[in-house]
Each structure stands twice: as C-alpha cells, then as structure tokens.
Amino acid sequence: MRSTKRARIANQPDNPESARLEEHARSSKKQKTNASEPDPTIDEPGTDSDEDAIYFEQSQRLVTSTLNPRENEPADYGTIELIRLENFMCHSCLEMKFGPFMNFVVGQNGSGKSAVLTALTLCLGAKAAVTNRGGNIKSFIKEGEHMAAVEVHLRNRGDGFRKEVYGDTVIVQRTFNRDGVNSYKTKSKSGKTISTSKKELSDIIDYMSLQVDNPMTVLSQDLARQFLSNSSDEDKYKFFMKGVQLDDLYALYQNLKGQQSVIESVLESKDEDIRELEEDKEKAEKRFRMLKETENLRHNVRDLLLKLAWAQVADKEKLLDTIKNEIAGLEQAQLELQKTSEDVEKDIKTWDQKVEEAQAAVRSSSESNSPLNEKRKELEEKLNTEAEKLARVQQSERTADQQMKAIKARIDKAKRDAEAEKERLADAEGGKHASLLKEKEQLIEKKSQLSREQSELETSLETEATTVSSTTAKAHAAIDALKRKERDLQTAKETLQNLTSGHSNNLSVYGQNTQVLLKSIEKSKWKARMPIGPVGLLVKLKYQNWSSILEKQLSRVLSGFVAFSLEDKDQLMNLVHENGCDHSVFYSSPNSFRLKEPADGYLTIMRALEIENEDVRRTLVTTYNIEQTILVEDHVEARRTMEACPENVKGCYSLNRQRRGNGFSIRMGQGSGGVDPIIGHTGPSRIATNVEEQIRVAQENVNALEGDLSNEQSKYNVLRHAVEISKNKIQQYTTKKHTLRTDIQRIEDKLEELVGKLQQNNTETQLGKLESAIEVHEDSYKKYVGQQQDIANDKQRHIAMENELKSQIETLRSQINESESQTKVLQAAHSSAIQQRERAVLKQSELLQKLHQQKISISDREARMTEIEQGLPGMKKEAEEVGPRVNLRTKETAAEMESRLEQLNSQLEKRDARIGASTEQIAKDFADKTEKYNEAGKEREDLKNLHKALNRAFEERMERWFYFRKHISVQSRLQFHLLMSEREFDGKLVFDHTNGILQLKVQPTQQATDTQRNAKTLSGGEKSFSQICLLLALWEAMGSPFRCLDEFDVFMDAVNRGVSMGLIVYSQSFKEILSV
Template identity: 30%
Template sequence: MPKRRAAPNDDSDGYPSSSAKRARTEEGSDDEVEDVPPTQTQNRTRVRRAGKGKQRAIDVDVDADLDLDGEEEDVDDEEQEQELQRVRQGRRSTGNTTTQGSEGEEEEEDEQFEAKNGDKIRAKLESKRHVQGGVAEYGIIEYIEMHQFMCHKYLTFHFGPQINFIIGHNGSGKSAALSALTVALGGKANSTGRGSGIKSFIREGQSVSEVTVHLKNQGEEAYKPSEYGKTIVITRRFTKEGGSSWKIKSKDGKVISTKKEELAAICDHMNIQVDNPMNVLTQDSARQFLSASHPQDKYKFFLRGTQLSQLSDEYDTCLENITQTAKVLAQKKEALPDLRIRHAEASARYQEAAKAREQKQKLDDLKKELAWSHVKKKEDEMTSKIGEVAKASRRLPKIEESIKDAQKALDVAEEQVTAYEAEFHALGSMDHLTDERTRLQSELRGNKVKLGEYTADLKTMDASIKATNRQINELEEKIAEEARKMAVHTQARHEQVQLKLEELRGEVGAAEERHRQLMLEKKSLAVEADTAKSSGVQLEPRISELKQKITECDNMVSQARKNEADALMPYGKNIKEVVKRIKGMKWHGDVPIGPLGVYVKAREPEKWGEVLRVQLGNYLTAFAVTDARDREGVRRVLGELGNTGILIIIFEKDMFDYKSGEPPENYLTVLRALEISDPYVLRILINQARIEQQILANTRKEAQQALMSLGRGGTAWSADGFSVRVFKEGGVASSPLNMRGLSGAMKLLLTGRDTASEIRHYNTQKEQHLRELAGVQQEYDGFKQVYSEKRKAIDRVGGEEQRANGEVRTAKSKLHSLQQEANDDLPAGMAGYEAAKEETEEEKNNIKAQFKDVMARKNEVDEVQKELQTTLNVVKEKIANFQQKKNDAQTRTENSVEVRLKAQNNKRHYETKLAEEKQKVAAIEEVAAVLQEEFQNWTAKAAEYCERVENPRPQAEVQRLYESVQAALKEREKRHGASVEEMAKEVNKTREQLESADKALKHMAQLNKALKASLITRLGKWQEFRRHIALRCKLVFAFHLSQRGYYGKVLFNHDAQTLMLRVQTDDQTLTQGSKDKDPRSLSGGEKSFSTICLLLSLWESIGCPLRCLDEFDVFMDAVNRRISMKMMIDTANSSDKKQYILITPQDMTNIHLGPTVRVLRMSDPERGNGTLPFGSAAG
C-alpha cells in the first residue's frame, strides 16, 4: 500500500498534526511555497533596420547585461545554508541527524512552550469531558465477512458506529477480524503479525480465501456517492498460488472498480491508515507496546504512529534533491565565459564587413524597387482582365431577353397542352361501352342456344306430322278394304276385335299424352337452366374483378414489405442503386436530385393522396439536374437499371418568390396540400406542374365554383375524381380523372402511412374483397348448382321422353298388329278404322298446335336477337367513334406536347447559353478577382517590406541590375568566407545562446533557492508539530492517569530520541513521597494501565477515523481493567466521528456499557466443523 501521512485530527481542537497534503499552523492557515518569479533578463538584441539608405547595426557588447551577480547570490546561498543547518539542528528525524544543542536548553524550550500552550490545551480537554462525540458519516467499518480465512470457514461481524468490543476465549479467532480488515484494505500481510505472506491467511486445507468489508459512505464528504451510494463494499480474494484480486462494489452489488489504485484513493479520501501501528494495534504490537520496551523503541513508535518520521524522511529526500540541483547549476555556470567569448568574436567579424554592408544596402534598394516593379506588372494584368469582364457582361442582357421570349412561347404551349389534356380527359372512359358490348354479346349467345333448341323441336314435329299423314292415308286405304271385307266376316267377331282395338287405342293415347307432358317439362327445365346460366355468366366479370383486386392487395403487401427494406422501391426499379451510382459519379453541375417524391408528403393523405398520386406521379419519380450535359448521364444510369420512362428535368437553383402566383389563403392548392422538405424540389414542381395555382376541391361542383370565384380561369382537381377547367374567355370543361393510372409499388406514394400501416391497409382491403368474393361466389355457385340440377333434370326427362316415345311406338305397333290380325282373320269393321283415323288426325292436330307454339316462341327470340344485334352494332359503332375521337384528341395533345417540348428546348438552350456566358463571365471575374487579390497582397507585402517606390523601372531591367550587384556581393562574401546574413545570424545565435543559458541558470537558481526556503519553513513547522503533539500527549497522559489516582508524565528527549514514562501510584505517594517510579518497576496491571493511558494520549494526535486494539488488558488486574475500560469508553464517547474496535479475552460483566457500545461475543471454534457462532448485543 502506498505511504500516507496522518490527516488532521478532528479531536485536536485546532492543534495541528502531520498532514498528507500540506502543513497546517495552529490557526489552521496553510504554509505553502510561493512561486518566486525569475529575474527578468535583458531583451534579446536583434539585428534591426536603421532606415532606407542606412546600414544595419547590431549590439555585441553584452557582458555587462549578462552579469549573474554571483557574489550577491553566493552570500544569499551561504545565509540560507546557515539557516537550514540551524533549523536541522533543532529537528530529530528517525535516527540519522545529530544535534549540537544541550539537553538542558531543549528542556527549557519545552517548558516555555508548555507554559505558553498548556493551559489552553487543558481547558480544551476539560471542556470535552462531558461532551458526546458525533457519529462518523464515512470511513468507518459497518460489516466484515470472512470465507476460509485463518481458522474460520465463515465468519461475519456487524460493527457499531462508535465502540465495539470483540470478546472470546483464547484461540477463538478474535484477532482474525483485525487481520481481515488489514488485508481487505490493502495493508501489508506482515504488519498483522500473523503471517509473512497473503497466502498464509488461507484456512488449512483450502485453496482460496475471501474477505469483504463494508465502509460507510454518507454525508457531504462521501466518496463518489453517485457511483457507490451509502456503502462501499470492498472484497479481496486470494489463492494458495499467491494470486490476489479486488472488487470494489456499490451497495447494490455493482462492480465499480477492480484496481488497487481505486482502493488507495478511497483510503486516502477517508484517511484510513491500516499500516499505521497506532491505528491498527495488533496482538503482537500490543504486547510489545504494553511490555517494558526500550525508551528509544517507544520514541520510534511515537514517530511512526504520528507519521512524523515519514514526513522527516520525505524532507531529507527533498534536501538531497535541492543539494544535487545546486551542484548541477554550479557546473553549468562554468560554461558562461565561453559563450561570452564566442559572442564577442562573432560581433567583431560582423563589424569588419562594413563595406560589404554598404553594397548590401544597395542590393536592398534594388530589391525594394524590384518588389514594386512586380506590383506594377500585376496591376497592368488586373486592369486588362477587368476590361474583359465588362466586355463579356454586355452579352448577358441579349440572352436574357431571348429567354423571356422563349418563356412566353412556352406559356402559350403550356396553355394549349392543358386545354388539349382537358379535352382528352373530358372524353372519359369507354369502359361502360365495353361492358355493354360484353353484356349484349352474352345475351346473343344465350338466345342463339334457345333458337337451336327451338329449331330441333320444329324438325321433330315436322317429322311427326309427316308420319301421321302417312298413317292417315294408310287408314283410309284400310277403311276402303274393310268395307269390302265386311260382307264376309260375322258381326260377332267384328265386335270382339273392335273392343280390343279400342283398348289399344286408349293405351296409345295415354302414351302419347305422357310423351307430350314430358316434352313440355323438358322445355320448361331448359328455360330455367338458361336463366341460371345467364345469371351466372353475368357474375363472372365481377368474380374476375374481385380476384384481380385480391391479387393486387397481395402484391401491394409484398411491395410494402420490400419497401421496408428499400424505401425507394415505389419510385422505380433499383432506384436505390441508381441514387448510389449518381452520388458516386462526377457531374458538370450539382449532383442530380431525385427521386423528387422523396422530398414530398401529403398533409391529408387519406383525402388527397390518391388524386395527387395520379396527377403528379410522373413528377414524383422524376430526377432533376442543374446542367443539361448531365441529363444524358442520368438517363443512361436509369436505363441500365431498367427505368426507361422516368422524367429528367433540367432546373436552375433559383430561390425565386412564388407568392404572387398563389390564390388567396382560403383556396386550397396542391402546394398547400403538400409538405415539401427541399426548397429546390418545391420550385421544380412549381415550374413543371404549377402546383401553386392548381386548386383542390371536394367535389366537381365546388371546384367549378372556386375557379369561377377567382375570376382568372385555371384548373382544379376534385376529390371525387374530376378535372375541372374554367377558361378566361368563359366556359367550363370537366372530365373524369384516370384513377387507374398508377399500379404496383407506385400506389405506395403519398399514402401517409408507414410500412406496417400499408400492410394493415391492404390486408383489410383484401379481407373486404374476400368477403365480397365469397358472397358473389356463393351466388354464382348457386346459379351453377341450379344449372347443373336443371341439366340433370333435362337429361332425366329426356330419357323418360324417349321411353314414353318408345311406349307410344310399342302401343301403336300392337294396335297395328291387331288391326293386321283382324284384317287377316276377318275384315275390320268400318267404324274401327274410322275411329283410328280420327285419333290419328287428332294427334296430328296436337302436333300442329305444339308446332305453332314453338314457332311463336322462336319468332319472339328472333325478334329479340334482331334488337340485340341492332343495339350491339350501335355500341360497336360508338366504341369505334370514341376510339377515333380519343385518338384524335391524343394526337392533338401529343402535337401540343411536342410544341411545348420545342419551346422548352428553346428556353433551355438560351438558359444553357446564359449559364455558359455567366460561367465565362464568372471565370473571367474569378481570374480578375484573383489578380486583384494578388495585386492587393503584393502591394501590402511590398508596403510591409518597404516604402512605395514611385514609377519603378521595368521589372526585367531592375532584375538585371539586382543580379549584377548580387554577383559582386557574393564575390566579396567569398573572400570573407561568409555572407553578411550569415554573420548577422551568427551574432544573433551566439547572443541568444548566451541569454538563454543566463536566463535558465538564474531561473533554476531562484527556483532552487525558493525550494530551499520552503523546506526551511516546513522543517520549522515540523518541529512545531512535534512540540504540539508531544505537549498534548503529556497532558492527556497525565489526565488519564489521574482517573486511577496516579500521577505521571511523559518525558520526551528529542536529542536522544527517547520517550520515557514516569508514574507515581497512590501507595508510592504515601511511602516514597513525590518520587516518580520507572514503569519497569510497576506491577503488570499498573504497567498495562499506564501504557493504555499513553496509547489514548497518542490517539488524540492522529486523524484516522478507525482505532483498533487487540488484547490490551491481558496483564491487567480487575480494578485496573475496569478503570481502563471505563476510561477508554469515555474517551471514545467524547471522540468526534471515530470508531473503536477493541479485542479482549476477558469478560465484560463488570463493565458498565452505554448505548454507544456494541459487544460481539465469540464461542470457541469447532475446528474443521464449519462456521464459528457468535452472539452480539448492544450494551
């Protein structure tokens, strides 16, 4: 641990003790070394100019100025040395210095000092007897914890803030507390008396040990309270291998530092000195102190405890350094004569070069004229260049006039483009016509299917009529044949056959009726199937549209997620790489700006975002350049990365005022609806899109009203999707905006939403579309199911119809066979054939009725088809006409855009030409400015060098004369071996060396003298400290002895470096009178009591807040121990902000304990069995 001096004791009542930082006087003032200013040396002599035409002069006689006043300084040094010896003779360090004074003289001085200060100290001590000392706010031990330390496996102590007694039998491990405290706070292991090294403290059989100490850290003087808090926790861990480490933590366990330097700083701040034997008196030190030690040992103990010996050693070191410095200065002083000689020789050589100096003066005059001839030449160059600037500037007004004419033409072209665009937008969309055409074509296809079915039915009926006609002819023939046969057959057979025929005819009629009913049911089902199919077909466009919207939402979500990684994705393909390349390239003008939309935000994106995105989309993705030559470079970068249609704008960085073009504040314009962060982007959009004049309104009607109220015409966009234009001459035109103009990632522009909001927005839209699709799909599936069911029913009824038709044919076949059989057996009766004929004719009539009904329905469908076809032709014609008008309007718009482009190119041409001319003027002005600056600088430098030379000769002529004189001068210098400048430099160099050495010696001599004077003062203060501490020790010792009824004193012999005690007990007063008794003749208890009194008196002289004492009462009897304990407790109670830790093997039963005392009782350790228990009680 580093050495530390004792800090001032708070109990000293204004009397000084040794200090680690400064020496304090009795009044508390600081005796500090004052800086002694060095004697000012003469100013360094310089080679100076004596004026035009005069030679230079230099002072070389410096011997008188550089006198070091050696004799006077030697006298001062001798007086100072005598004073130092006198002061040192009155000081006794730790054993090196002898004295020439007698012991009697010292005793006389001590008696005078005691007479002067004794009463004051006694009064202070008496006033403290019944005063309760305060509790220290920092620097005392709150808690100590030991792991595997000495004989303890685990042991803890919670200490009180003032007095603590650790009691226990011998061998219980009480002394481990002081050893642990010393080790934890960085003390030396051998100072504990319990081991030679740190590893000897590790418990037997263990490899590592740890000690933790909690230091109180409160109050205004706390150490780094913001970091450590109210308690500083210091943990030291050490191993058998000799390794050791610290952890210095705050109260909550946070490690603040692991460096020993931080621990040293904490101990210095709190004035804790664990290596000071007076602060931590271990068992061995206590026994040595309490035993009959030699007076010289007690004196050394006194000096070490009060740290006067350390302060004395440091003063001796300072004196050695001062002495060594004085020797070095004496050696350096011997070099001054040689420096004086060198300076004198250099000055002599310089004076011998007088003729050369005259020639040098002439050279200087030519040099001055040469300087002003250069200035004159530069002035002529400047005048010529200023004329060029004026000539070039006269061309600028003509170009500016051409720009104004080009701007007028551009304005006219802009109005035409705006008008044609309005006309184009006014045509609207033909989506409703295409939808109508699709609907008509769908209905035509449905009716065509019906007509096909009707035609098939008519063909079937026609075949049936032809079959019935043939059957009727056959029946008529058979009737005639039957009439011939009737004469042959009998009447009975005829009746039987007729009955059978009637039965078969009935079966035929029933079969035919069933067949007819099935045909009608089949036609009804076909109508219902067609209706369901037509309804389903009408829903298919809506389903496709919803599916497309869902896919679009998925794409937008994907684009939004990509946009999260690449914020420039909505502006085109690989725009991030485009911007990176543009920044890394060299350009003729400024670095191109873009995309412009990066600097643009909508103030109300929910309301105006879509309209502004559609109308300004091309400008938001555009790039802008300040030089027309850079346009091709930007276009090439865009094209290489897949962006061929992005607009590139040429602009000029002109911060023009656009307020005059804005409408009143109560009108919302595009500019006012946007928030544009870059002023140049704002003006680009003003020039290109006229955003300061473009009105925004909620509806088409409000837009028209706003424009008409302005009275100057213009255009407006409405939130419901219309572009409205009011012409100056009167008239209004409006057209729907193409709200489907942008797709993909560009829909993310001007939404005002972040990525997460965009994803939520499109997911919400997707859910809405999915719900609507589910409803439409359900309806479509219903129609589809109905159509499927009807088709199945048609197929089923068709099968039944075929079976019924078969039954009809079967019944007719049976009837025909019976008639044939009747014809074969007997001639059929006339009535039977007549009946069959009637039935056949009736069937024929029924088929004709059905034929007529189907024909009527077919005619109806034909009429509908004709009307639908007529309507479809009209719609197709409208679509063709609309497309023609659209193409014509687009052609006019493109032509006007081409005219505008030419006007823009013309304007750009003149602007580029103006910029080039301005660059030329600027370049010439820059050259003129440089020439003017050079002229001014050269003039200033020439004026600084010398006075102005009027009308100097030409520079070339002066240069020739200068070189001629310079050559002659060099020839002279060659003869002298050095130039005039070199000789002047040599004179100055030798003088500077002489002055520097002189100044350095004087400064160091004065500094050394000041240090010696400071040391003399400090040595005097050291002696005064020793007297104060000794006197205080004497008085406090006598005061404590009086508590036992004894009388005694402390005898200090600073010459012999001894400290002796003289004690007279109460029995000696009766038997031996006033004769003092040597402590060695005292009993063990009396000797221990006397030594305790001495220790308490010495404690009054140190400032450490911690006092530790081990087994102080080992030789005391009960009476002396009781009085000693009471005296120590009283002393501790009256001590301000001090903590006492006292260790004793004795019991405390007969000792009165107050509220400030804490007793920690320890039981005998069960060695090898773990933790040692102890009890604690507040007395």
C-alpha cells in the first residue's frame, strides 16, 4: 500500500509542498550568508550558527526526500497485526486485525474503542496507572467475570526478534484475574508457548523499540484532551523530553557523574595513607643508616668454626656406619607392612559395597516421607479453619451469657417482690399460702437441679459419641493399614520364596518345562539358524532399582524366544505347544534398522540394559520401543519431562516412592489421562543379575515389614480398647438419662397441682401478677438456655472436630516419626557402614603413611648415606681450607662446639638488639616500607587517571547529549513549520532549554502584516491544528514502529479535522497508525 498524497507530490514538479521546502531551504541558506536578514522560522532564544547549519542541512534533506519519495513499504517488525480481548472492560470477546499503515477504530460513544488502546498498553508490559483508566489491573476485568485476557500479535519479519524461534509473528498474551494473579506468555506464530518470563517480553520490547509507556507513542483519550486543550509550555517541554527519551539519557549520564564523586573521596583517603607511609619509610631509613658491625665478636666465631669443621668430619664418619645398619632393619619392616596393607584394601572394597547399599535404602525411606508431610500440612490448614469457627461460636456464647444475666436479674427482682407479697399474704391467711409457696419453690429447685444434671449428661453423651466416632474412624484406618501391611508382608514372603526356589533352578523362572523346550530346540533342524532364548538370559540390567518395573513391562519378551525366519517361527510355536509351555515367539527380520534415540541426557530402557546380541536388541526395539522409552525416578519430574514433549520420546516409566517395586507408565506428554500404575514384578528376576543380592534385599524387606506389622497391630489394639470404654460410658449415661427424665416428669405433675391451688387462693392479687412476670422471664431465660445449649453443642462439635483433626495430625506425626525413625535406623546403619569403612580407610591410610614413611626413611638414609659418602671428601677438603686439622679434646664434640657457637651468636644478637634489630631485619623492614610507599603512590596516580578519564567521558557524552537535543529541536521546528504551512499558517517552535519551556507561535495567514501569536490566543480549531502539527513534528524524532491516537480531534471542526487527518496520513505513511 502506498500513500496517495505522497505519490501525488512526487509526480508533480510544481507541487506547493516542494516549493515551500525549496523556499525554506533558500531562506535558511540566505540566513547563513547574510546575518542581517534573520530567518523568520528560527527565532528561538540562544539560536547559534550550529543550529542554522543543522536547520539548513535538514531542510535540504527534507526537500530531497520529498522530491524523491521512497517505496511505501511496511516495517519488518514491531507493527501490530492483531489484538484479541476477552472479558476486558466492556468487551466479552473482541478480535481486531490491523494493517501495516493507517488503521481507524470507529464506533459510538461508550462502545469500547479506547479499551483497544488500553489493552495494547497493558499487554505490552505497562502498569495500570499509565492508562489513567484504572488503579490496578483487576479494575479492567469485565463486570461479573473472574478473569480477563489480552493478546497482541506483532509482525516479526526481516531481521525480527529470534526469528528462528518465533517465526513471522510474535504473540504476547497477558492474563489476569480478580485474585491478583497476573501472568505473561510469549508464543510463536504456531501458538507454541516460548516463555512465561516478563524478561523475555522486555527483551522483545527493547529490540522492537515498542515505547508503550511513552505518552507520544500511545496518546490516550485523557492525554489527548490535556495535550490539545490545557497543556502549558512547561508541559509541552516535558512531553517533548520524555517522548524523545532525552530524560532517560540525561539520568544515565548523571549516574556517571556520581561515580566521579566516589573516586574523589577515595583519593582524599589515599593522600592521608601516603603521608603515613612516607613517615614510616623515613624512620626505617634512619635505622638502616645507624647500623654498625661488631668485628671482635665475629673473630672468635671464626676460630670456633675451624674446630667445628673437623669435629663434623669425625661425626660424619661415625654416622655413616650407623645409617647402613638402620637401612637393613627398615627394609625388613617394609615387607611386613605391605602384606598388612593388601589385607586392609580387601576390607575397604567390602565396606564400599555395604555403604552404597545402605545409602540407597536411606534415600528410598526419606522419599516416602514427602506425601505424609503434605497431608499433615493440609490437616493443619483445616485445623486453623476450625479454630476460627470455634472463636466465632465462643463469641456468640459470651453474648448469650450477657443476655441471660440481664434476664436473671429481672427474675431475681420479681422474686424479691413476690417474697414480700407472700409475707403479706402469710400474715393475712394464717400461713397456709406460704406453706404452698414454699413447697412449690422446693419442687422448682429440685427440678432445676435435675435439669442441670440432664444437660450435663447430654453434653457428656455428645462428647463420648464424638470420641467413639473419631476413635472408630482411627481404628478403621488402623485396620486398613494393618491389612495393607499383611498383604505387603505376604507379597514380600512370596517374593523371597520365589527367589529362593528360582535360585536352585534358574530356567524355572522363565516358565514350566523350559529345560525340555531347550533340548527340543537343540535336536530340531531349522531353515535359517537355531532360535535363541529365553531372551532374559541374553540381557543384563545396569540399574537394580528398575528391576521390578522392567521385568513387568518386558515380561513377554524376557520369557520368549527369537526365530530368524517365518517358517522357523511356526515350527518353534508348535514345539512350545507340544512341550506344554507358554512362551512367546518373535521373528527377527534380517533387514537393517535405524534407531531414533533421544538426547544423551535421557536414560532409556535400552541404555539401562546391556544387550550384546543384535537380534535381541531388534526384538525389544520393535516390540516395546525401548530406545524411545525413558526412565525417570521422580514421578513429578517424569510428568514435567513428558509435558515438554522431548524429541524421540514416546513413553516414560517412573518409580512409586510409596510402594516399593511399583511405578507409573506415562504414555503422553500432557494431562493425567496418560498415566497408569505399574504393579512391579514380584517373582525371581528373569534378567541376568546377581540372584544372591536379590535374596538379601528381599529378606531385609520381609524383616522390616514384620516389624511394621507388629507396630500397626499394637496401634489397632489400643484404639479398639478405647472404643469399647467409650461405648460402655454411653450405655451408662443413657440409662441415667431415662431415670432423670422420669423424675422431672413427676416433679412437673406436682408443680401443676400446686399452681392450681395457689391460683385459687391468689385470684386478682398482686402475687399472681408477680408470679406471672416471673414465669414470663423464666420462659425467656429457658429460651436463652436452649440457645446456649445449641451454642454449647455447636462449640462441642467444633471442639470435637478440632480434636479429631489434632488426633489425625498426631497420627500423621506418629507415622512421620515412625518413618523418620526407620530412616534414622537406616541412617545409623549407613553411618555404621561409613564408620567401618572410614576405620578401614584410616587404617589403610596409616599403613600407607607408614609405608611411605618407611620408604622415605630408607630413601632418606640411602640419600644421606650417599650424600655422606660423596660429601665426606669434600668436607675434609673444606675443613682443610678453613685450617689444618686440629687435635680435639676427648669430650669436645661437634655438638658442644655448636653450643658454644650458639652462645657467641647469641651475644651477636644482643649486640644487634641494642641497635633495634638484626642487619637482615632492618634491611628487610626498610625495603618493605619503601615498596608499600611506592605502591600506594602508584595506586593514587591510577585513580587520578581514572577520574580524569571519567570526567572526559562525562563531558564528551553531555556535549553529544546537548548536540542531540539541539538536532532533535531543530528537526522538530522544521517539521512543525512545514506542517503548519498546510493551512498557510506560519508557525514555529520556540525552545527554552534553560527554563524547560516549549512555546508555539502561530501566524494564521501568510500576510506580512500579521503578527505571530501565542497558542493561547488562537481559536479552538487553530489551537487543535497547531497541537496536532506539534505532535507530528515530535513523532519524527521517535523510533517506535507504531503510533496510537485516541479522540485527538475532539476540539476540531470539520476543516481542521480533514487537514489534520491528511497530515497524519502523509507524514506518517511509513509507520503504523492506530486512530480511535
């Protein structure tokens, strides 16, 4: 698609737009050559010759580009192809496709046009506050819906972003719901999810320059109104700086300036350190100059050295004989140590194997704890919920108590008034009435007491019933666990028995009469060659933990035979039936086949087996796809792997950590429908392996299960006894409840009789009224008592539920503790094996150390002997050089002479101490401090150079930043002037970078007498047209592949709207425009 206006301008040599551009260029050139005639379009404060040059250069370039328009081709990447909304704002489901250039979204007010731009902004990573349409992301979900989704398709052709992964379209999807869950997905053109990370979205936005948070890129409805009607000069300048991203670049350079301040503070600290190092250097140099030698003492040392030299010669001669005797003894001891070391090495290998076995058992036990811990966490969450409910019930109970207290107070007051009335009547009637009242009160009190006992009894009954229910549930769970343990134990014993029986006759594990069948095969004649089998004899397993799973899944082939022609297959099947066998027969084609295996990181069945026979390999591949079935121990990891759909993987097996020897088969990459349990093989192994090791493992499993069965039986017995006790209590409480009910009914009958008598005597008396009031209040009190009883029952129910949950949690904790105890037992065995191995290793290390020391000792002595033999003549020669051989006194040995020499050296050291240190120490101290001083000076110089380099870099970048700002300002001024001329307006932009002001000055006509006016003095249409020209001028400095406008023409008349729309179509013909 090509812009028609641009094409018309390119084909007309007398185009008024080209004429204006040429005239403007000539005016700019004239401005450079004649300073006395200022350019009417460039009157910005501070305009210098650089801006004139830039202005002229850009004018010429614009003339050239206008006269020679290029093809109107869409951008390779970054433009919007499609937007899809689901439950977003007012849209239930909306999908809009867009072209690569001009796009219009039209509709009635309130139809949701602006929602499209809001969805675009949010989907590409912007925050909710940027849109001015909502405070948070949840506010954009359609009323009555729980979730919303927005999807944007971005063009990705040419040098697009990771084109080999995404293809020609990048799909960005953002999903959010009212619970606050918010997620991103980036997909390829085919819809495959590539990433769910927001960082990937940020990389896409940066690569395609999608400036969604830039107000110039997406001019929303509110920003359009503010920009077109109420924006001040300062707002326009800020809009300009943020739109062309000069603000972000300036902040980055200021951070570099801050680094310079840090370096300056470090330099100040370095100067103080150098002054201290210089003082230390001067002190060391002064001590070095004060050093003097002492020659007299050293002369005595030289005399003693002569005697010592000949004494050492004599000692060496004696030492030579001693060393020869020691070498002979050491060589004999070395032979004995070598024999002991070989024995210990065998022990180490034995313990290595035991450590590996114990470690595998510990790992298996530890993994079984995970489901129990998850169940415990679930019950603890339920317990917290019950605790909250109980707190609410307790609050209701307190409220009812307060109401009952108030009613009780009214009852007490009425009773006091009735007592007074009774006394009055007793005096009047001679005491008969009082006697009846007293008897009535006694009966009422007795009834209340029995009612309380009845209420307490009902509470006890409910408590015991709850206890029976919870304890019975626990007992049922315990007996289920007990039965499972019995089944597991029976299976383990059968496995052990099968292994034991199979150990005596290996061929029996492949089926009945296998030996007879093999003899028949050997005697028969075959067309191709003799069949091979059973296949299990030709296969070896590398990993023992997969034995039961692979034995189960490969069962038919392991017990079967392989024939090499179809005739041989039929003949072999007849032999199988004749000998009463149940073996499968497979045909191995001579044709070659090519394996399609997954990556090396996956353990397949074929990689877990050692198969030397190529025909056996071909049979297993064609029957079970062993080269494309992977083995993953952890079930969750296996599911995750299959959901990724790895290449050349058709199936996966994983282990069941809860049931040893069982597992799962995963046939597809996604969903749970492809997951089936695998009941592992329990009989003797048919794959060539170590049968003794299997028997040992099976026996350990039987022993462990017997212990678990005993523990489960004890738990069940305890729970059963508790249930019987609670049932006996319920029976007792029920009998007592019937008795109390009978007693209460009897008292109520007597009360009814007494009330009749009292009513005859108290007709129309004040006492009757008071007693009626008491009865009313007592009825209300009874209602609250009933309500209180309901609350109490509810409270008891919640307490019972809470106790039940606590009991279940405690049971789980017991199971976890039991499992952890079992793990600790295994860990103890593992630790014991490690300790035994470490002792053996330590012993071996000690022996090797001793051997090494022996060798060193022998070597040292031999070397010493050789050294003495070779050095003795030299020592004599050196001694002769010191002086002639002297006669030593009998008791004067070389050691004594060395002692005397040490005393003389000690005197020399004391002499040196008076100076402060020895000659060597003083010299070394002086050299070290000089070196530190020089190094510190070099570091300071390096920091100074770095500071200067950073300062130069900052100044150069700021200079370029100012030049860049100047370049963009000039370009915006030029574009604004040309766009305003579309309506024969003379407009210009006045930039005041110092004060941060951007002014629009417009001359509505081209008449020379008109004066330019500020934008505030323009009419509404002129002002809106000027603001649109400003927006288009600033757009030229942007790199975003698309621009969005929302009701930009709200203040325009028909004429301005038409011209403005033409300008947008013409000036932005190479960009994608979304106009609402």
